[in-house]
Amino acid sequence: MTPGGTGDAEEDKGGLHTALTGLTTRGRSFLAAGIAAAICAYVLGQSDLLRVGLLLAVLPLVCATVLYRTRYRVAGSRRLSPGRVPAGSEARVHLRMDNVSRLPTGLLMLQDRVPYVLGPRPRFVLDRVEAGGRREVSYRVRSDLRGRFPLGPLQLRLTDPFGMCELTRSFSTYDTLTVIPRVEPLPPVRLTGEAKGYGDGRQRSLALAGEDDIIPRGYRYGDDLRRVHWRLTARYGELMVRREEQPQRSRCTVLLDTRGIAYEGAGPDSAFEWAVSGTASTLVHMLERGFSVRLLTDDGTSVPGEGADGFAGASQESADAAGLMMDTLAVIDHSDGAGLSRAYDVLRGGNEGLLIAFLGDLDEEQATVLAKMRQRSGGAVAFLLDSETWAREPTDVPGPLDRSEDRLRMLREAGWTAVTVPRGAELADLWRQADRQRTGAASTGSTAGGGRS
Numbered sequence: 001m002t003p004g005g006t007g008d009a010e011e012d013k014g015g016l017h018t019a020l021t022g023l024t025t026r027g028r029s030f031l032a033a034g035i036a037a038a039i040c041a042y043v044l045g046q047s048d049l050l051r052v053g054l055l056l057a058v059l060p061l062v063c064a065t066v067l068y069r070t071r072y073r074v075a076g077s078r079r080l081s082p083g084r085v086p087a088g089s090e091a092r093v094h095l096r097m098d099n100v101s102r103l104p105t106g107l108l109m110l111q112d113r114v115p116y117v118l119g120p121r122p123r124f125v126l127d128r129v130e131a132g133g134r135r136e137v138s139y140r141v142r143s144d145l146r147g148r149f150p151l152g153p154l155q156l157r158l159t160d161p162f163g164m165c166e167l168t169r170s171f172s173t174y175d176t177l178t179v180i181p182r183v184e185p186l187p188p189v190r191l192t193g194e195a196k197g198y199g200d201g202r203q204r205s206l207a208l209a210g211e212d213d214i215i216p217r218g219y220r221y222g223d224d225l226r227r228v229h230w231r232l233t234a235r236y237g238e239l240m241v242r243r244e245e246q247p248q249r250s251r252c253t254v255l256l257d258t259r260g261i262a263y264e265g266a267g268p269d270s271a272f273e274w275a276v277s278g279t280a281s282t283l284v285h286m287l288e289r290g291f292s293v294r295l296l297t298d299d300g301t302s303v304p305g306e307g308a309d310g311f312a313g314a315s316q317e318s319a320d321a322a323g324l325m326m327d328t329l330a331v332i333d334h335s336d337g338a339g340l341s342r343a344y345d346v347l348r349g350g351n352e353g354l355l356i357a358f359l360g361d362l363d364e365e366q367a368t369v370l371a372k373m374r375q376r377s378g379g380a381v382a383f384l385l386d387s388e389t390w391a392r393e394p395t396d397v398p399g400p401l402d403r404s405e406d407r408l409r410m411l412r413e414a415g416w417t418a419v420t421v422p423r424g425a426e427l428a429d430l431w432r433q434a435d436r437q438r439t440g441a442a443s444t445g446s447t448a449g450g451g452r453s
Contacts, residue, residue, distance in 0.1 A: 019068040019165065020061075027060035027164035034058070063164035073101040074108075074129075076154050076171055084178045084326065087146045087268070087277075091177060093122075094138045095154070099129040109157035114141060115149045118177070144268045146179045146276070146330045180326045181273075181280040184427050188289070189435035216240050251311055251353030252291040253377070254282050255343055257298050260334035262360025264387040271390035271421075272334065275358040278383060278427050280329050282356055287312065287322055291354070295325045299335050300342030303328050340369045347376040355380045361387050362407045371414035381434050382411055382418040383427075390423050 023031065034057025041050035079094040095112065099105055108126040122139040129135055143149065152174030159166045216229050219239030232240040256279045263272040279295070286293045292311035295303040304312055304321040312321030347355070355377035357370070362384070374380045386404040404420065411418040417438045419430050 019064040019167070022067070022165045022167040023060055023064060024159075024163055024166055026162075027063065030056050030060045030164065059162070060164040063160040063162055067158060067160045067165050067167055070103075070106075070158070071101065072099070072103070072105050072158070074098065074105065074156060075100050078112075078152065078154065078175050080151070080175060080177055083175075084180055084323070086182050087179050088142070088144050088182060090140050090142045092138055092140050093151060094136065095124075096134060096136045097126065097129065098134045099131060102131050104131055104133075105129045105158075106161065107159050109159070110137065111155045111157065112139070113150075113152055113155070113174075117143050117145055117147075118149055118151075141177065143179045146181050146273075148327075148331055149177045149179065151175045151177055178327055178330050180330045181277040183284050184277070184281040186281060186285040186428055186431050189432060190438075216242055250291050252286045252293050253296050253347070253353065253355050254279055254286070254293065255296045255298075255355060255357040255359075255373075256329075256332070257340070257357070257359045258332060258335045259298055259337050259339075259360060261338060262362070262387065263334070263385070263390075265390055271360065271385045271387045271423075274390075274421065274425075275360070275383075275385060276329055276332060278358050278421075280326060281427055282358075283322070283325055286354075286356075293322075293325075295328060296343055296346060297332070297335065298340050298343050299337050300346050302346055340366050340373075344369050344373055344376075347373055353378050357382045359384050361385075361404075364407075364410075367407045367410045370411060370416070374411075374415045379438075380416045381438075382416045383421050383430060383434075384408055384411070384418060385421045 034053045034055065037049055037053030037056060039053075041047065041053055075098045077096045077098075079096075081092045081094065083091075085091040093112070095110065097108075097110065105126075105128060108129065110124040110126055112122050114121050118141040124137045126135050126137075141151075152171065154171040156169050156171075157166055158169065216232055217240065219228065219241055227241045229240045229242040232242075256275060258272075263270065263275075265271060267273070283293055283295060294311045303325050312325070355373060357373075357380070359370070359382055362370070370382070384404065384407065388404075408418050408420060417434050419434050419437065421430060
């Protein structure tokens with residue numbers, strides 16, 4: 001069953017054996033009582049008792065045979081509302097059953113297979129469905145864990161009017177519910193650093209079809225004929241179009257550190273889950289502000305990987321790319337990598353715009369790599385999670401805290417706007433803190449430089 005589609009229930013195979021295995025406790029009791037009565041009647045020579053025994057034994061067998069040979073044709077559909085839901089929120093699953101046969105059905109029990117993390121398995125009892133009739137039911141699912149969870153296949157349990165036999169027939173298809181990380185609304189602060197051409201505004205590039213197209217070019221299908229450069233057309237013997245200013249969207253790369261060695265603990269309240277949720281919130285916020293955005297992980301994976309130099313741009317493709325990034329974060333897990341060098345290789349081309357990083361524990365080598373990343377971006381903001389303070393209660397041992405402060409100092413000296421993330425912190429508050437830190441650093445730099453703005 002696909003959303004909005006239909007599927008026919010598959011009949012169980014196996015003949016009489018399948019029918020007999022579907023006998024209920026009542027049916028088995030009747031069969032056993034009938035056989036016992038028939039044996040006693042034969043031994044005692046009681047013909048009346050024999051008739052009763054045969055009636056008791058034959059009744060469940062007849063019910064099982066009739067139920068097995070019943071040719072119900074039932075179509076079902078499932079619709080998820082919505083199909084992509086944040087962790088901790090509810091989604092509703094709508095089921096629709098259509099009787100496409102010419103005969104009315106008996107009593108039906110409808111059951112959908114649901115993973116344990118989404119809640120209990122839903123069951124519904126449907127009364128007699130007339131020929132050509134339909135029944136609609138719905139249930140809710142909820143998960144505090146992100147991921148992709150299969151729903152289905154749907155099962156129908158048929159029963160006879162006497163309750164002697166039950167048979168199960170299943171649909172063959174299922175749907176998938178995607179639980180994405182929680183997204184927190186962020187305040188509209190300016191975190192763009194000193195990079196020229198990036199930030200809230202838009203820079204202009206001399207181009208008609210793209211950033212790299214900086215000279216007059218040949219005519220392409222769909223170009224406005226009013227932009228044809230006739231002098232160059234006469235010179236080259238083919239239609240040439242003149243260059244034109246075009247807005248270029250500001251860029252933002254969101255880096256998520258997924259190294260397993262950088263985090264401790266697990267579960268919805270762990271440091272890694274906070275970093276994933278913060279990454280999702282940042283991606284959504286920057287897309288809403290008109291940035292071209294991409295997701296980058298420590299192993300060098302970039303989402304989206306193609307188009308607009310790997311960035312999600314405007315138009316419908318932007319919404320598709322945003323959905324792809326959310327789907328990626330829904331199933332992302334710890335990597336086996338030990339460093340951030342692969343992510344640095346992706347950024348080595350320069351012209352990357354704003355870089356926002358969510359980082360776990362760092363050693364001196366990785367802090368050095370991050371310092372080099374700052375040189376490849378127009379502005380850089382880092383949220384540093386110390387897993388020592390997340391995995392257990394704070395202690396009086398100063399070692400890990402001193403190491404975290406040392407890494408924070410290294411990043412700030414390299415030009416990063418870096419803040420630490422304590423346990424249970426709100427990203428919106430840290431977002432404002434980063435803005436205040438950037439503003440204060442810019443003011444200090446202006447004062448030290450003789451008042452230059």
